[in-house]
Amino acid sequence: MKKTLLLAFASLFSAAAIAQQDAPKAIYYSISFPNAAHHEAEITITIPQAPTGPLLVRMSRSSAGRYATHEFGKNIYNVAATDVNGKALELKQVEGDIYSIEEHPSTVKVSYTLFGNWTDGTYASIDPSHAHLNMPATFMWVVGQDKRPVTFQFNDLDKYGWHVATQLKHEDKNVYSAPNLQYMMDCPTELSDYKIASWDVVNYDNKKEKINLTVHSDDSQAVIDNFGKMVARMVQEEKAVFGEFPAYDYGEYTFISDIHPTTSGDGMEHRNSTCITIPAPKVEGLEKRLLGVFAHEYFHSWNVKRIRPKSLEPFNFEHANMSSELWFAEGFTQYYGELLLVRSGFVDLDDYTGTVAGLVNQVLNTPAAAKYPATQMSRYSVYADAGVSIDPNNNANDFTSYYTYGGAIALALDLRLRSDFNMTLDDYMRQVWLSRGKVMKPYTVPDLQTDLGKVTNPKFAADFFRKYITGIEKNNYEELLAKAGLVLRKINPEKGWAGSLATTAGRGRAGQPRAGNAEGLPILSSTIIGSPVYKAGLDAGDVILKVNGVDIKDQKGFDDQLNDKKPGDKLTVNYKSRTGSHETTIVLEANPNFEVVTFEKAGKPLSKEQETFRNNWLQSKVK
Numbered sequence: 001m002k003k004t005l006l007l008a009f010a011s012l013f014s015a016a017a018i019a020q021q022d023a024p025k026a027i028y029y030s031i032s033f034p035n036a037a038h039h040e041a042e043i044t045i046t047i048p049q050a051p052t053g054p055l056l057v058r059m060s061r062s063s064a065g066r067y068a069t070h071e072f073g074k075n076i077y078n079v080a081a082t083d084v085n086g087k088a089l090e091l092k093q094v095e096g097d098i099y100s101i102e103e104h105p106s107t108v109k110v111s112y113t114l115f116g117n118w119t120d121g122t123y124a125s126i127d128p129s130h131a132h133l134n135m136p137a138t139f140m141w142v143v144g145q146d147k148r149p150v151t152f153q154f155n156d157l158d159k160y161g162w163h164v165a166t167q168l169k170h171e172d173k174n175v176y177s178a179p180n181l182q183y184m185m186d187c188p189t190e191l192s193d194y195k196i197a198s199w200d201v202v203n204y205d206n207k208k209e210k211i212n213l214t215v216h217s218d219d220s221q222a223v224i225d226n227f228g229k230m231v232a233r234m235v236q237e238e239k240a241v242f243g244e245f246p247a248y249d250y251g252e253y254t255f256i257s258d259i260h261p262t263t264s265g266d267g268m269e270h271r272n273s274t275c276i277t278i279p280a281p282k283v284e285g286l287e288k289r290l291l292g293v294f295a296h297e298y299f300h301s302w303n304v305k306r307i308r309p310k311s312l313e314p315f316n317f318e319h320a321n322m323s324s325e326l327w328f329a330e331g332f333t334q335y336y337g338e339l340l341l342v343r344s345g346f347v348d349l350d351d352y353t354g355t356v357a358g359l360v361n362q363v364l365n366t367p368a369a370a371k372y373p374a375t376q377m378s379r380y381s382v383y384a385d386a387g388v389s390i391d392p393n394n395n396a397n398d399f400t401s402y403y404t405y406g407g408a409i410a411l412a413l414d415l416r417l418r419s420d421f422n423m424t425l426d427d428y429m430r431q432v433w434l435s436r437g438k439v440m441k442p443y444t445v446p447d448l449q450t451d452l453g454k455v456t457n458p459k460f461a462a463d464f465f466r467k468y469i470t471g472i473e474k475n476n477y478e479e480l481l482a483k484a485g486l487v488l489r490k491i492n493p494e495k496g497w498a499g500s501l502a503t504t505a506g507r508g509r510a511g512q513p514r515a516g517n518a519e520g521l522p523i524l525s526s527t528i529i530g531s532p533v534y535k536a537g538l539d540a541g542d543v544i545l546k547v548n549g550v551d552i553k554d555q556k557g558f559d560d561q562l563n564d565k566k567p568g569d570k571l572t573v574n575y576k577s578r579t580g581s582h583e584t585t586i587v588l589e590a591n592p593n594f595e596v597v598t599f600e601k602a603g604k605p606l607s608k609e610q611e612t613f614r615n616n617w618l619q620s621k622v623k
């Protein structure tokens with residue numbers, strides 16, 4: 001018996017040793033910053049156990065959390081390949097962002113220079129103050145080697161006084177790792193002299209997890225510590241929606257934030273971190289204004305990173321994934337990001353009514369929402385989500401953001417669940433979390449309908465999805481908001497309204513300023529279908545010269561002609577276009593847009609039932 005046992009153990013250890021030998025070695029990245037003043041980094045990839053045949057390395061064309069296609073390959077140059085001894089290997093650029101090494105040894109080194117000078121959640125930014133690295137915009141990768149582990153060495157940290165903020169696993173000193181390509185690409189990294197505030201949270205199993213707030217800004221540590229307390233309060237309010245925190249990898253979640261006037265505003269969710277860039281002077285004095293981005297992005301650690309649309313799995317780094325579910329992934333997150341600031345006590349009711357009005361107007365007063373369902377607007381994300389193009393589009397008439405479209409649907413569903421089922425949207429989100437997110441089971445639109453049926457009934461769920469998700473019917477917001485003692489009413493119904501004229505100076509082709517106009521008010525983009533200016537035949541490219549005989553030089557001059565006008569009044573407009581000079585008539589209407597005010601502000605009595613409904617909706621849920 002003993003001999004048999006010893007033989008079994010020997011066989012087991014032998015198999016383990018063979019498996020360890022066969023396990024692929026990590027692909028190794030080294031990044032240095034000898035020319036940070038000019039926004040360059042030098043990157044070397046060491047690829048052991050290179051697969052036989054042509055070896056392809058490439059840059060990404062999309063980024064986790066971003067839904068449009070981008071051309072990251074344009075910002076790398078000096079691409080070269082060698083063996084481990086530095087002997088040059090023949091490397092061919094077979095496409096703009098793809099390089100091929102036809103013949104190579106078992107270990108290959110690829111090096112290149114990266115240029116980065118745009119601080120947001122999508123691109124890379126390098127200067128002596130920091131290296132702000134979104135992984136798809138920074139690192140080439142080996143085609144077909146997605147499952148291999150990767151290791152990173154960040155150099156020159158002492159030279160610049162930088163520290164590392166990332167969700168990558170810390171291995172040793174300046175060395176970090178990721179288990180595979182998908183995880184690597186989901187790990188934005190900030191190298192800077194950031195300030196940090198950290199605190200522990202307790203999860204459902206009494207396991208402690210650490211939340212890190214890292215901020216690269218011109219603020220004192222005391223300011224960041226105070227802001228950290230505000231973020232911690234918001235974090236607990238978000239946990240109350242789902243009843244528990246996610247199980248964060250390595251027991252940590254990190255806010256990677258860069259706040260400075262030179263950054264571009266953005267928030268980009270990741271599995272165990274979020275990248276937040278805000279073009280503000282500093283945190284101090286702006287804390288409450290900044291919290292909205294933090295609230296939205298942190299909610300994503302449940303909704304989208306774990307409650308995950310099947311259409312985003314696996315994420316395709318060669319081309320953007322198209323999803324019909326962003327009305328839920330982004331739109332419901334948009335709703336909660338604002339709502340939870342109210343529950344946390346950072347936004348008062350009068351300010352929140354403005355947010356509610358914005359959601360309602362987007363779903364009731366945009367041409368695209370009248371024509372297209374939320375699922376179709378979600379699919380347009382492949383063009384809309386920070387997609388870069390130089391030619392004009394007709395988005396004013398053919399697109400409504402899935403953020404606000406979905407947010408308006410979430411608002412209506414929350415109020416309907418409260419009034420019709422004595423339940424809440426929180427109950428629905430917890431059901432989706434337990435059915436999909438906690439077990440990491442990607443969902444489809446029918447799955448979301450099924451989960452709604454579980455907390456209500458299948459008939460209600462089917463009806464709601466048919467009308468408001470895959471259909472274009474709209475909820476009765478006036479009736480629903482009244483249950484919370486809120487009035488939905490038209491803005492200035494007695495004042496004449498012409499519609500929106502997009503006349504703000506923009507940029508033309510190749511980023512060049514648009515040519516100035518010696519006279520008149522140029523219309524720079526599409527007028528909105530159904531508006532008085534649209535009905536009058538005015539559109540992009542037209543230049544308004546006179547209104548009722550008065551010369552018009554700018555937007556203020558046009559607006560001045562509306563000051564004493566009422567719906568039904570007419571404006572005679574002289575304008576020119578490429579076909580010559582013309583005259584048309586704008587028949588003014590009442591502004592179709594809504595505002596939301598409390599019953600108290602509207603001079604209406606608030607019932608006890610309405611007050612209770614409102615409090616149950618908006619008050620803190622942290623016990």
